[in-house]
Amino acid sequence: MKFTIQRDYFIAQLNDTLKAISPRTTLPVLTGIKLDVFDNRLVLTGSDSEVSIEITIPSELNHEEILTVEDKGSIVLPGRFFVDIIKKLPADTVTIETNDQFQAKITSGQSEFNVSGIDSDQYPLLPQVSEEEAITLPVKVLKNIIKQTNFAVSTSETRPVLTGVNWLIRDNVLNCTATDSHRLALRKLKLEDTNINEINVIIPGKALSELNKIIGDNENTIDIFFASNQVLFKVGHINFISRLLEGNYPDTSRLFPESSETALSINNGDFFHAIDRASLLAREGGNNVIKLSATDNAVELSSTSPEIGTVKEDVKTTKFDGTGIKISFNSKYMMDALRAIDVDDVRVEFFGTMRPFILKPDEDDNLIQLILPIRTY
Amino acid sequence: MKFTIQRDYFIAQLNDTLKAISPRTTLPVLTGIKLDVFDNRLVLTGSDSEVSIEITIPSELNHEEILTVEDKGSIVLPGRFFVDIIKKLPADTVTIETNDQFQAKITSGQSEFNVSGIDSDQYPLLPQVSEEEAITLPVKVLKNIIKQTNFAVSTSETRPVLTGVNWLIRDNVLNCTATDSHRLALRKLKLEDTNINEINVIIPGKALSELNKIIGDNENTIDIFFASNQVLFKVGHINFISRLLEGNYPDTSRLFPESSETALSINNGDFFHAIDRASLLAREGGNNVIKLSATDNAVELSSTSPEIGTVKEDVKTTKFDGTGIKISFNSKYMMDALRAIDVDDVRVEFFGTMRPFILKPDEDDNLIQLILPIRTY
Numbered sequence: 177m178k179f180t181i182q183r184d185y186f187i188a189q190l191n192d193t194l195k196a197i198s199p200r201t202t203l204p205v206l207t208g209i210k211l212d213v214f215d216n217r218l219v220l221t222g223s224d225s226e227v228s229i230e231i232t233i234p235s236e237l238n239h240e241e242i243l244t245v246e247d248k249g250s251i252v253l254p255g256r257f258f259v260d261i262i263k264k265l266p267a268d269t270v271t272i273e274t275n276d277q278f279q280a281k282i283t284s285g286q287s288e289f290n291v292s293g294i295d296s297d298q299y300p301l302l303p304q305v306s307e308e309e310a311i312t313l314p315v316k317v318l319k320n321i322i323k324q325t326n327f328a329v330s331t332s333e334t335r336p337v338l339t340g341v342n343w344l345i346r347d348n349v350l351n352c353t354a355t356d357s358h359r360l361a362l363r364k365l366k367l368e369d370t371n372i373n374e375i376n377v378i379i380p381g382k383a384l385s386e387l388n389k390i391i392g393d394n395e396n397t398i399d400i401f402f403a404s405n406q407v408l409f410k411v412g413h414i415n416f417i418s419r420l421l422e423g424n425y426p427d428t429s430r431l432f433p434e435s436s437e438t439a440l441s442i443n444n445g446d447f448f449h450a451i452d453r454a455s456l457l458a459r460e461g462g463n464n465v466i467k468l469s470a471t472d473n474a475v476e477l478s479s480t481s482p483e484i485g486t487v488k489e490d491v492k493t494t495k496f497d498g499t500g501i502k503i504s505f506n507s508k509y510m511m512d513a514l515r516a517i518d519v520d521d522v523r524v525e526f527f528g529t530m531r532p533f534i535l536k537p538d539e540d541d542n543l544i545q546l547i548l549p550i551r552t553y
Numbered sequence: 554m555k556f557t558i559q560r561d562y563f564i565a566q567l568n569d570t571l572k573a574i575s576p577r578t579t580l581p582v583l584t585g586i587k588l589d590v591f592d593n594r595l596v597l598t599g600s601d602s603e604v605s606i607e608i609t610i611p612s613e614l615n616h617e618e619i620l621t622v623e624d625k626g627s628i629v630l631p632g633r634f635f636v637d638i639i640k641k642l643p644a645d646t647v648t649i650e651t652n653d654q655f656q657a658k659i660t661s662g663q664s665e666f667n668v669s670g671i672d673s674d675q676y677p678l679l680p681q682v683s684e685e686e687a688i689t690l691p692v693k694v695l696k697n698i699i700k701q702t703n704f705a706v707s708t709s710e711t712r713p714v715l716t717g718v719n720w721l722i723r724d725n726v727l728n729c730t731a732t733d734s735h736r737l738a739l740r741k742l743k744l745e746d747t748n749i750n751e752i753n754v755i756i757p758g759k760a761l762s763e764l765n766k767i768i769g770d771n772e773n774t775i776d777i778f779f780a781s782n783q784v785l786f787k788v789g790h791i792n793f794i795s796r797l798l799e800g801n802y803p804d805t806s807r808l809f810p811e812s813s814e815t816a817l818s819i820n821n822g823d824f825f826h827a828i829d830r831a832s833l834l835a836r837e838g839g840n841n842v843i844k845l846s847a848t849d850n851a852v853e854l855s856s857t858s859p860e861i862g863t864v865k866e867d868v869k870t871t872k873f874d875g876t877g878i879k880i881s882f883n884s885k886y887m888m889d890a891l892r893a894i895d896v897d898d899v900r901v902e903f904f905g906t907m908r909p910f911i912l913k914p915d916e917d918d919n920l921i922q923l924i925l926p927i928r929t930y
Contacts, residue, residue: 257837264830291862453641485668
């Protein structure tokens, strides 16, 4: 195999491919990047066996030649080391040529590397995902869904299904749910023109955050294909394939209470920053617990740590219904939820001191953040 | 004590004070920042007992009031935690008031913190440095000296004196020497108008790099005062005091050979980047060794690592005198030296395959970088 490629463009694609590669893999060949050279394109593959990324580089892009193929062929080159070399080469283009001993000669300007590779036959085959059960989403919407739910997945492996986000499609509505059993994030989205009857899968949280980093802002839509144990995200020249988590996701629908005892609206930024400050002391005290006391038209936040000190913050509410309430919460969960809501006015609904409370955008029911309180009062 | 201060300006000064503070200190009071409030100024002190930083905040700066003092007094507040609070407060100003129990009330906007402090009498007294033996340097020159020598100090504590930079003033010349016994950096500077007879001190490398981070680019000159076991750097409103290292610095003058067997001039950037690339392989191979072969008007760099591969780089020389040479070196030492030289044309002089070689700016003898070769040829 032999080809010459524009170095800058190559680096960008290699960096994306690297995102699927983990230095801690049980299969050594997976520390490498697979290069498959065809007549008029180069396909890069990286995988950690959970997530695989496949990037196709065409010979021309926007009427500019970026890739010249002289000989077809395949090889696996040592991932990070290979990318480091390409990044530091002196010239605008780089030529890569392999021989029968799986040696790659990399030349650019007055620089010449000879790097030992691995036969691409040793690289595992990527799962094939049938393209039958599919939905198409605007990229911005998908990025939003990830941002609004993914932070709430569990980081503990005690209940593996909770490390993923449950994507449930039913009655033309996509419900994305994440919970670590202390807090829960739910995002609903009405789907247009889908022929899907029902989909109920759990996508690993790690895969979704890698996907989020890779999708460029200049792509418009993303196609998502569901198979029995894989999901394929297809965006531009990138195929992103993730294994699905096995097991049954818990039914969380019964967690949402009916009518609130206390409901208030509050400025997101003011509320967030007041909690952020109070959390400095709560964190230093070692427990992250903040007390909230809502009365009439203001919220008082406070935290006390006997050896360190006390903090008190006042934030005005813009609406207030129901009775006053005192409740305690973990500052991190509250800040995560407010960050995910990302609109100026937040609605907070309480159902009693010992029951979960919810946060959502004021006058929008498609995003709900639910948080379990901490018993202190 | 009670005062109100512009928050942004306060944060900048606190950040500088923090640089002297280490979370791992044997004396708990040193994890704090000492605040001394006088009639018309506030003095901040941070120290890890090796390095101390004293910053004076005046009540006015450029005809703008930044500090209003209501009551004089002193307190020690928990360093990083206190700074984190000040950074996150909501308003442009912050008021700090202490009571007899060493509690500080910190208020800004609708935010109120009460933080436990420590009696400032428990804070150690800073060493007094007499202002007799002094030199004044342009800030840019001092920063250059630090950059050109400090990287070469030893990071190992087996010979503690080598973790510092030897500052030797003799015959109106300042000689700054740093070595880790594998390479050596020497910077000479002619001093004007000094009444110093002889100074021979060892300044800890860590202190010099902290100093370098703190000195702003908008100061013109820095005053340096030498005492028997301390050095004081005085720049703008900052006093930076460092302990000196005890012991005798080795005499390194006999290390520099007389006449070279091979001497060449080469473009710094081309040489640096070629070594940088070759070092990718040298590093991956685990030994950092690069072979250099200088012949007539070109330098060939190469490195081989049996399992990984080979690399070959060619760099043209601009001048070449003497015989060809083959020599091996540690890529890191070479790159550090080239970075410190920081001019386009570098002179490299060799004295034989087994003897140290030197690098310096072409046609400037005030900076010399000396490197010991590695035996491979």
